[in-house]
Amino acid sequence: MAELSVDLVSLDRKVWSGAATQVSAPSADGQIGILANHTPLLAVLRPGTIKVDTASGPAVEATVTGGFMSVDNNLVTLVVDEISLV
Amino acid sequence: MAGGSQRVYKARIKSTQSLKKMFRAQELIAASRIGKARARTAAAAPYAQAITRAVSAVATHTDIDHPLTREVEGAKRAAVLVVSSDRGMAGSYPASIVREAERLTQQLAAEGKEVLLYVAGRRAVSYYAFRGREAVRTWTYGSERPSAEVAEEIGQALLEKFLADEDEGGVSELHVVSTQFVNMVTQRPHVVRMLPLEVVEGVVEADEHEVLPLYDFEPSPEAVLDALLPRYVDQRIYAALLDAAASELAARQRAMHTATDNAEDLIRTYTRLANQARQADITQEISEIVSGADALAS
Numbered sequence: 001m002a003e004l005s006v007d008l009v010s011l012d013r014k015v016w017s018g019a020a021t022q023v024s025a026p027s028a029d030g031q032i033g034i035l036a037n038h039t040p041l042l043a044v045l046r047p048g049t050i051k052v053d054t055a056s057g058p059a060v061e062a063t064v065t066g067g068f069m070s071v072d073n074n075l076v077t078l079v080v081d082e083i084s085l086v
Numbered sequence: 087m088a089g090g091s092q093r094v095y096k097a098r099i100k101s102t103q104s105l106k107k108m109f110r111a112q113e114l115i116a117a118s119r120i121g122k123a124r125a126r127t128a129a130a131a132p133y134a135q136a137i138t139r140a141v142s143a144v145a146t147h148t149d150i151d152h153p154l155t156r157e158v159e160g161a162k163r164a165a166v167l168v169v170s171s172d173r174g175m176a177g178s179y180p181a182s183i184v185r186e187a188e189r190l191t192q193q194l195a196a197e198g199k200e201v202l203l204y205v206a207g208r209r210a211v212s213y214y215a216f217r218g219r220e221a222v223r224t225w226t227y228g229s230e231r232p233s234a235e236v237a238e239e240i241g242q243a244l245l246e247k248f249l250a251d252e253d254e255g256g257v258s259e260l261h262v263v264s265t266q267f268v269n270m271v272t273q274r275p276h277v278v279r280m281l282p283l284e285v286v287e288g289v290v291e292a293d294e295h296e297v298l299p300l301y302d303f304e305p306s307p308e309a310v311l312d313a314l315l316p317r318y319v320d321q322r323i324y325a326a327l328l329d330a331a332a333s334e335l336a337a338r339q340r341a342m343h344t345a346t347d348n349a350e351d352l353i354r355t356y357t358r359l360a361n362q363a364r365q366a367d368i369t370q371e372i373s374e375i376v377s378g379a380d381a382l383a384s
Contacts, residue, residue: 007132007136009132009133009136010133010234011130011133011234011237011238011320011321011324012126012129012130012133012233012234012324013129013130014129014132014133027304027305028304028305028309029304029305032304039302040300040301040302041301041302041303041304042140042143042144042301042302042303042304042310043303043304043305043310044304044305044309044310044312044313066313067313067317068140068310068313068314068317070136070139070140070143070301072143072301077136077139077140079133079136079137079140079317081317
């Protein structure tokens with residue numbers, strides 16, 4: 001199965017990047033889940049929790065205060081304002 | 087008296103030597119900080135890339151009509167953000183940025199626009215304060231190490247002003263005067279008109295596929311744009327601050343290197359003069375002794 005390549009970036013650094021099977025993020029209408037081969041998407045993020053199920057190892061969780069997310073060709077980029085990893 | 091001049095030269099040499107040590111230390115400090123400043127620029131690159139891609143994706147899909155991209159005919163007021171340094175000791179760096187800002191101010195004034203100054207960096211702040219020119223807002227934030235928070239604060243203040251109605255004191259243009267880090271030897275002051283945004287020009291298309299895919303927007307293209315553009319502005323300001331920091335440090339390193347060289351030259355000159363004075367003293371003493379002995383002998 002195809003994997004997602006995830007970049008989690010904030011203004012001054014790259015917070016996390018790697019391969020994942022699923023990404024869940026707080027979009028405007030509610031928590032949105034991204035699996036591989038998702039249609040291209042640009043979404044605004046509310047304050048909430050991002051959860052990345054990594055391909056190997058434990059899931060990465062982080063709380064954010066806002067930002068946006070782009071999904072394109074199995075490349076997920078989460079651009080966030082303030083972030084703290086859980 | 088001859089002995090006096092020897093002492094004066096010695097004192098000069100000593101003080102120049104201690105100055106030289108300070109210059110050298112500043113040079114080394116600046117040199118070590120440049121690496122860090124450039125690392126920060128590199129760390130900010132993924133964000134810049136992501137946001138530029140996203141903005142160009144939206145731009146190719148929808149007709150962007152957003153307050154931040156709207157051109158205003160006959161703008162009456164323009165904001166100028168001057169990014170300078172907190173400290174001097176950087177050669178012509180603070181002076182050239184202020185000169186560029188003055189040039190822009192005059193040009194805008196000639197176009198009939200009122201200029202509102204936003205000043206970052208203590209050197210520029212004191213320049214305008216000394217001349218009694220009021221800046222709308224000033225920031226002194228540690229220009230060698232700008233934080234993302236400061237960039238956001240500056241971005242917020244400027245966006246607020248830009249989105250305000252012109253009749254209520256808002257501005258219709260934003261120019262940023264900062265220094266571009268070309269390489270270690272060349273740093274160039276330059277002016278960018280940041281707002282209204284020209285998104286489509288200068289955006290490099292992702293190279294792997296020619297046509298960007300059709301995006302879904304969540305919740306709507308307008309909302310996405312609303313979220314994107316302010317961040318885009320913040321990012322551009324942050325990038326300008328980082329670039330200015332690297333430029334400042336490079337300029338300081340070069341200035342301090344020159345100062346160290348000059349101190350060495352001075353020390354060499356004073357040492358020669360001191361030697362000459364000593365030689366003159368000895369010669370005089372000998373001739374005094376000889377002439378004294380001659381007087382006794384005769």
